[in-house]
Amino acid sequence: MEGLNIPLxxxxxxxxxxxxxxxxxxxxxxxxxxxxxSLEVMLNSAxxxxxxxxxxxxxPDGQIVFMLxxxxxxxxxxxxxxxxxxxxxxFRSLDMDSLDWMRG
Amino acid sequence: xxxxxxxxxxxxxALVSTILAMTRANAIHALIYLxxxxxAVAVIFYLIGAPFVAALEIVIYAxxxxxxxxxxxxxxxxGAKGDAREKTWMxxxxxxxxxxxxxxxxxxxxxxxSSAEGPVSTGVVGAKQVGLSLFGPYVLAVEIAxxxxxxxLVGSFHLGRRYLDRAPLSELRHQQEGE
Numbered sequence: 145m146e147g148l149n150i151p152l153x154x155x156x157x158x159x160x161x162x163x164x165x166x167x168x169x170x171x172x173x174x175x176x177x178x179x180x181x182s183l184e185v186m187l188n189s190a191x192x193x194x195x196x197x198x199x200x201x202x203x204p205d206g207q208i209v210f211m212l213x214x215x216x217x218x219x220x221x222x223x224x225x226x227x228x229x230x231x232x233x234x235f236r237s238l239d240m241d242s243l244d245w246m247r248g
Numbered sequence: 249x250x251x252x253x254x255x256x257x258x259x260x261x262a263l264v265s266t267i268l269a270m271t272r273a274n275a276i277h278a279l280i281y282l283x284x285x286x287x288a289v290a291v292i293f294y295l296i297g298a299p300f301v302a303a304l305e306i307v308i309y310a311x312x313x314x315x316x317x318x319x320x321x322x323x324x325x326x327g328a329k330g331d332a333r334e335k336t337w338m339x340x341x342x343x344x345x346x347x348x349x350x351x352x353x354x355x356x357x358x359x360x361x362s363s364a365e366g367p368v369s370t371g372v373v374g375a376k377q378v379g380l381s382l383f384g385p386y387v388l389a390v391e392i393a394x395x396x397x398x399x400x401l402v403g404s405f406h407l408g409r410r411y412l413d414r415a416p417l418s419e420l421r422h423q424q425e426g427e
Contacts, residue, residue, distance in 0.1 A: 154259075
């Protein structure tokens, strides 16, 4: 694995493609579960870009930012999924558009 | 040479499975595709010289976070009716506009990253270096992450409790509109 000759371009290209796919999913889906999954894809692509940049310079900093992103994703998913459970209990629906009433 | 082939295969698998995950109607199917995508990204991490991060990606992302999704989807019990409703939401009129906007954004990103040069990896950055750096200059970041996880724990505990389960708001709305 010493000196893997992949251009940094290509891995940044993959990271940005994954980010764009995740953002497209975020915009076109109405189910809250799918919206959370798209957020996971976007966070993961950002983490890929960080780790690739860290590997490019031979420094561990990118991997540390990866761990921070990992803990952010875990906290976000825990709160988000418990909100999903509350929404399902109250509205009997996972449609994002059922949450347009800002009282109670 | 083998590593380069492996890299492009893993990248293709990651992209294809992510696209499939975003377009499925069934939540469990989408989740399985997402797990495949995360495993492919873990292979990429291993190949660019970050084996510790590859292990974390599999253990925490594909292992813990995705299992949380599986549990919640099983608790919600969506069924075939949910799938049919998802399909009606996936009309071309819904996704053409956002797709055009994201293609424009991707073209801009492509222009920006085309200036990056050089090989991606100059060697393996192992767990020892990461640990020395994590508990050396970045120890404050560890504390911030621990507080963030504590906040997530308290928040999800509060939101998941049963006593919040009063009358559904939709019924409440009907009552108020009737008055």
